[in-house]
Amino acid sequence: MLNNYLPILIFLAIATAVALVLLTLGSTIGRFFAREPADRDKLSAYECGFEAFEDSRMKFDVRYYLVAILFIVFDLEIVFLFPWAVALGDIGVAGLIAMVVFLGILTVGFIYEWKKGALEWD
Amino acid sequence: MHTQITHLLALWASLPQIVRTVVWILIITIGVILCVAFLTLWERKVIGWMQLRRGPNRVRIFGMLPGLGQPFADVFKLLTKEVVVPSAASKFLFRIAPALALIPAIAAWAVIPLSPQLVVSKANAGLLYLLALSSMGVYGIILAGWSANSKYALLGAMRSAAQMVAYEIAMGFALVGVLMAAGSMNLGQIVQHQQGGFLAWNWFWLFPLFVVYLIAGVAETNRAPFDVAEGESEIVAGFHVEYSGIAFALFFLAEYANMILISTLTAVFFFGGWLSPFAGYPGIGHTFLGDPSFFWLGLKVFVFLFLFLWFRATFPRYRYDQIMRLGWKALIPVTLVWIGVEMIMAAIHIGPWARPWFH
């Protein structure tokens, strides 16, 4: 079985190598062709010509965290669905009912967040 | 000539398995990068034609086909541009973020079957691997946005991360439907299971899931009309606003490689991958056109890629709240309902679970 995963490992290694080689090559050639010496204006962050007022790392709307948490929950739901879908032919009606109950419970959760307005983005 | 080819084939067969694998991986990687190069040209041409322009038509190769040399000219230009690292940036993360975006887009090809024989890895959990890789893709974007220490970049990264996350769920649910039909997570077997001509492919029974998958795919790749992450009218270029030269080119490469990937996956999951639409039909079913081959996969991928470009030329950009609304409140319920429908179909043995009239 591991024989199937060795090519994946090699592929990952080659993809990494390709990306890093391209980056290094491009940066080196790019430095060679650079016209202007680096000064403060060239190296400052782009803000439509204004000087950056402050550090850009700021507090964010808590909504983004809520989306991330809900994503984890649904991701787990999908992970539970995968082996079930694969084994569907073997586990028959019992497995089907187990999943109906599972999805039913989670649909209640989904309806709850819908009604609560957690999915609103305003 | 003929003997030389047989010699070469014999030599190829005599190479150790690992060498052949590495050679195939290199061929696929370079192939994907070349496809990206010409896809950028094709995109500009198609959008040009749709807007009654000509698109790029100056750079030629050997004086032929106006515009064909454009991708190479672009590559040389980007290679010779300086990579500026802003002074306030987290230098190391800023430099490797483009690589983090590109690696998943290329490594995903490991499990994709290009023809009945040609696949790098026959891993059983191929589909799961793809999903895991596509969820890794978000790191390149978040880190690029954060490490640049620029307001626009950070806003773009947050938008795109939340958006990718929302559509990944819809995508995952759509894939559960495909799995239920195929009963395997191996992509080759998913294709095999759709055997039997145009109407036996998954799109017929899983049509809502196909639509959801395609929309989610467009959103996952941050393409128009879901490209608020770039939003050039508001946040300039989003997460890669501070990138220049080859570092920018890698993000570009990753985006287009992801487009090709999503198109290929749509073809594999819903349109029978390498299978021929005429398989089993009387007359043409027994000619070249009826045989499964890479030709059919390529054709399907081309069609879906064209859809990507067509969307970009046609649809105005969604607003951000509309994007989140579509992902959570339209696509996810549709997939849930259709999984329920599939459960009923599986219980009473119709559709892909019986297929009496396909055989």
Added chain:
Amino acid sequence: MLVEILFYIFATLLVAGALGVITARNPVYSVLFLVFCFVNSAAIWLLVEAEFLAIVLVLVYVGAVMVLFLFVVMMLDINLAEIRQGFTRFAWLGWITALAVIAEITGVIWRNGLGGVDVGRGFVSEPANYSNTLELGRVLYTHYAYPFELAAVLLVVAIVAAIALTLRRRPGLKVQDISRQVAVRAEDRLRVVKVSAEKRS
């Protein structure tokens, strides 16, 4: 042989990554080291042919949980000097906790061994078409149906808790109701008036 070599490579990287998590000064780097650790442990799980669990580890932890961590760590205004101050003040508490955990782990292994696993024996590798996922699916939804449903309840509790903790309505917000927008009919909004043309004087 290759498996052993790979195991030691991944294990070394895992330990190095774990050290990185606790020594990195910037919390963002800590999170990234943790991501690196997860990827390496997934690779180690894969070496014992637990393909489903290995990839799910990457999918759930790297793809979802760590994204949340990154969101939090990146966007919280963390004043590093303040944290460092707290670090030295509460270091003794950390040491005691760490020692207690080490003592517990040692105790458990001392009493029970490694759960009957003969480490020196190695394992029988499965044939190429063996599907870990299928085996899991066969038992999880029938034999272990009850814990499986409990997992659903747990997830719903997580949803409710997340919403209760983070959802704040801002008062006085003007929101579009898209279904109402879509349901608008032309005759409610638009009146076509017939105006007779003026005579040219």
